[in-house]
Amino acid sequence: MTFYDRLMSIDRRVIFLCIGLAVAIPILVPIGFPVQVSQETKSFYNEMAALKPGDVILLSFDYEGDVMAEVDPMAVAVMKQAFSSNVKVVALTTYAGGTGIAERILNEAARQYGKIYGIDYVFLGYNPDWSGTILRLGESFKATYPTDQYGKSTGEIPLMKQVETYRNIALLVSISGSALSEYWAIWAGGRYGVKVISGNTAIQAILIYPYYQAHQILGFLGGLKGAAEYEVLLNKPGMGMRGMDAQSVAHGLMVVFIIIGNAGYFLARRAKRLGRERPAGI
C-alpha cells in the first residue's frame, strides 16, 4: 500500500478520536478565541433592544432535546434580555418534547429576575397541529389555548387579558430546530404582519438567509456561534461562548482532514496516471 493509499484509508475511529480530543481539550483548557458578531445577530439583538418595558413578546420553543445543545443558549439569552428590560413573555411550544425544556428555561429566568407567573410571563404549553396553532393565534389566543400548560383558564390570567391576537404582540421570537421559523414568518408574519426574529440550528440557519434578506425575518441567530455572538452583545457569557473554542478547533481540524483527504486523492490519481504513462520495462 502506497503512502497515498494509506492517506486515503485512515481508520475512521482515528478521525473520531481526533475530533473528540479537538472538542474536549478546549473545553477543559479554554483558549479564549475572540467572537466576531455578524450582522444578522446584531439585527436580532436590535429588535429585542427596541422593545419597551411592558411590551409583550411571543416566544415559541420550536425544538426538543435533540438540538438542545445548540439552541438552549439562545432561549436562555432571549429570556435574560427580555426580563432585564421588563418585557413580558407569552411562551408556547410546538413540540411535545419541548414542554420540559421551556418550563426549565422560563422558571430559571423568572427566579433569577424575580418575575411572577401570570403577570410577567405565561407558558401556554403544547398544542397539537402547529399549523393550525400558528394560524388560529391570529384570530384568538384564548380560543387557541383555552388553558395554559398548568390547566388554568387563560381568560383568568392577568397577562393574557392584554393579549387577544397577534396585534397585541410586539415581537415574535421563534427558537427552532426545524423549519418552523419559516412558517412563523410565512403565516404570522406574512398574513398577520407580526415582526418575526428567530434562533435556528446551524443546519436550518442556511435556509433562513433568504427570509432575512427579504426582511421577512428581521434578525436571526445561526447555531451555537449565533448564540455566542448574542451573548457577546448582551455581555452575559453563557454556554454559547464557552463552546466557541471547541468549535473553532474542531472546524480547523476538519479543514485539515479535508485537505489531507483531497491531497491523498489527487496525489494517488497522479501517481496512477504517471505509472500508466511510464513505458514498459522502465
Add this chain to the structure above:
Amino acid sequence: MGANIGIWVAAILTLAIFTFLYKDNPFFKFAEHLLVGVSAGYYLVQYFFSAAYKKLWVPVGEGQWWLIFGGILGLMMFTRLWRRTEWISRYPVAFYVAAWAGYVIPSYIQVRILQQAESTMFNPAGLPVGQVISFFILLVGVVATLIYFYFSVEHKGAVRGVSRVGIIFLMIGFGATFGYNVMGRISLLIGRFQFIFTDWLHIVK
C-alpha cells in the same frame, strides 16, 4: 438526590451511545432501544392528553358536539392499519390534504415567491457601492440558478454559459450548507461534552 441519579443515568447512556464509534455493541443497542421505548411512551401520553383529551373529550363534554366529526375522521385514520379497511382512511387524508393546500398555497405564493422575487429588485441610486455589488451578485445568482433549472430549452450557447454560472452558485450554496451542517453536529458534541465535564464530573465550572 433525584437530580444526581438523573445526571448519572444521562451520563452513562451518553457514554453507551458513544461506544458505537468504536463498533456496534450491546451497550449501544440497549441505550438505543431504551431511547426508542421511552420516546414512544412519552409521546403517546403527550399526544393523547394534549389532543384526544384536551381538544376533543373536554370540549365535547362542554357542549361543542360538532368536534365529534373531527374525532371520527381521526379514528378513520387508524383503518390504515388493516389492508381490508385502509380505503376508509382516504377520506380523512383527502380532508387533511385539502385543508393543508388551503393553508399553504396562498401563503407560499405570497411569501416564498412574490416577496422573495420583490427582494431581488433594487434601485441602486443612493446605495453604497458595496451594497450595489451585493445586490447585483444576488440578482445574477438568482437568474442564473433559475436558468439552470429551466429544461424546456436546450442548454447550449448563451443558455449553457448562464446555467454554468448557476451551477457555480449552487455549488457555493451546497458548500455553505455542508459547512453549517458540520458546525451543527460539532455543536451537539460540544453540548454532550459540556454536560459530561460540567454537570457530571464537575471538572469544569
